[in-house]
Amino acid sequence: MSEWSAEHDECLEASKSIFNEQDLDNCDHEALIEVRTDATNYGLREVLMQKGNPVWYVSICLSESKKNWGSTDSKLLAVKENVPKLSRFW
Secondary structure, three states, rough: OOOOHHHHHHHHHHHHHHHHOOOOOOOOOOOOEEEEEEEOOOOOEEEEOOOOEEEEEEEOOOOOOHOOOOOHHHHHHHHHHHHHHHHHHH
């Protein structure tokens, strides 16, 4: 595994700015919305999809106590935490 470098930081920041700039531009308020979640031992990811394309993305780092939760509970946490944030797409 390679070490994290300044180049990785630059790529991460560029990715964040792309998502922040395009989240509402790519959203079709008439199209169906699909929310995909994924949970690991360290964090949660959630992607809002429309027509097979990502429109919005969020990730959360888990606290030490939540790292012991099962996959289903972690995914439900992602939905609970982020559904209010997704309301701007409806």
